[in-house]
Amino acid sequence: xxxxxxxxxxxxxxxxxxxxxxxxxxxxxxxxxxxxxxxxxxxxxxxxxxxxxxxxxxxxxxxxxxxxxxxxxxxxxxxxxxxxxxxxxxxxxxxxxxxxxxxxxxxxxxxxxxxxxxxxxxxxxxxxxxxxxxxxxxxxxxxxxxxxxxxxxxxxxxxxxxxxxxxxxxxxxxxxxxxxxxxxxxxxxxxxxxxxxxxxxxxxxxxxxxxxxxxxxxxxxxxxxxxxxxxxxxxxxxxxxxxxxxxxxxxxxxxxxxxxxxxxxxxxxxxxxxxxxxxxx
Numbered sequence: 001x002x003x004x005x006x007x008x009x010x011x012x013x014x015x016x017x018x019x020x021x022x023x024x025x026x027x028x029x030x031x032x033x034x035x036x037x038x039x040x041x042x043x044x045x046x047x048x049x050x051x052x053x054x055x056x057x058x059x060x061x062x063x064x065x066x067x068x069x070x071x072x073x074x075x076x077x078x079x080x081x082x083x084x085x086x087x088x089x090x091x092x093x094x095x096x097x098x099x100x101x102x103x104x105x106x107x108x109x110x111x112x113x114x115x116x117x118x119x120x121x122x123x124x125x126x127x128x129x130x131x132x133x134x135x136x137x138x139x140x141x142x143x144x145x146x147x148x149x150x151x152x153x154x155x156x157x158x159x160x161x162x163x164x165x166x167x168x169x170x171x172x173x174x175x176x177x178x179x180x181x182x183x184x185x186x187x188x189x190x191x192x193x194x195x196x197x198x199x200x201x202x203x204x205x206x207x208x209x210x211x212x213x214x215x216x217x218x219x220x221x222x223x224x225x226x227x228x229x230x231x232x233x234x235x236x237x238x239x240x241x242x243x244x245x246x247x248x249x250x251x252x253x254x255x256x257x258x259x260x261x262x263x264x265x266x267x268x269x270x271x272x273x274x275x276x277x278x279x280x281x
Contacts, residue, residue: 020074027095035075054084068123085112121156131172150182165204179241212237
């Protein structure tokens with residue numbers, strides 16, 4: 001990827017992180033840690049890989065994205081806004097009772113959302129259904145779904161994985177946000193899920209390891225997934241929970257907590273400085 005494209009993606013991700021922080025602070029609730037960790041993945045998808053058109057959000061030939069870890073809308077909603085599905089100003093209503101910007105992904109009211117999600121494990125199951133439908137209809141769209149590594153503890157995830165392999169859904173790409181943390185601690189302590197690569201391989205998936213904050217590596221991984229035929233692909237994306245905010249990074253306590261005013265001002269300053277530095281290059 002040309003350096004100018006990498007820089008453009010970095011700027012978009014930095015803007016989205018700043019928007020996410022504002023959303024969670026104004027709402028006094030939300031899941032910021034896993035949203036910050038997955039922002040570079042979503043930026044690569046929406047601004048480099050996926051065929052989506054904000055003017056035609058229901059185009060039957062569009063690529064689909066399912067936020068299986070449906071609580072991380074502070075990552076998804078800014079991405080959709082920056083892509084042009086709705087005005088950025090709409091994000092100010094996040095989690096407000098009189099707004100349609102719900103805390104979990106909502107397809108009925110939020111343009112660009114392909115599936116309502118929240119109960120963990122159901123998102124990848126819906127993505128499998130979408131991919132199977134694409135095969136049945138003879139359409140060449142691709143389906144992407146983002147899971148958390150805590151979500152992997154759900155048995156339904158592995159039922160979906162079995163079905164995807166059985167039907168050879170090579171139009172399906174799952175991404176696991178491997179930040180090592182979940183709501184109440186390290187995944188290794190709560191319910192160890194490693195070795196994830198061997199487990200997915202045993203379920204007959206194509207497995208790719210990738211740095212979830214490296215845009216070049218992410219693009220290469222998505223292209224390799226699209227080129228692989230006969231089986232679904234999973235990207236195991238190593239990330240940092242709370243990426244971009246010094247006191248939130250690698251701290252599980254920021255899984256689903258909003259910052260107070262003092263914390264917000266520090267976080268906002270750090271994210272704004274990172275954005276300004278990128279925009280000045």
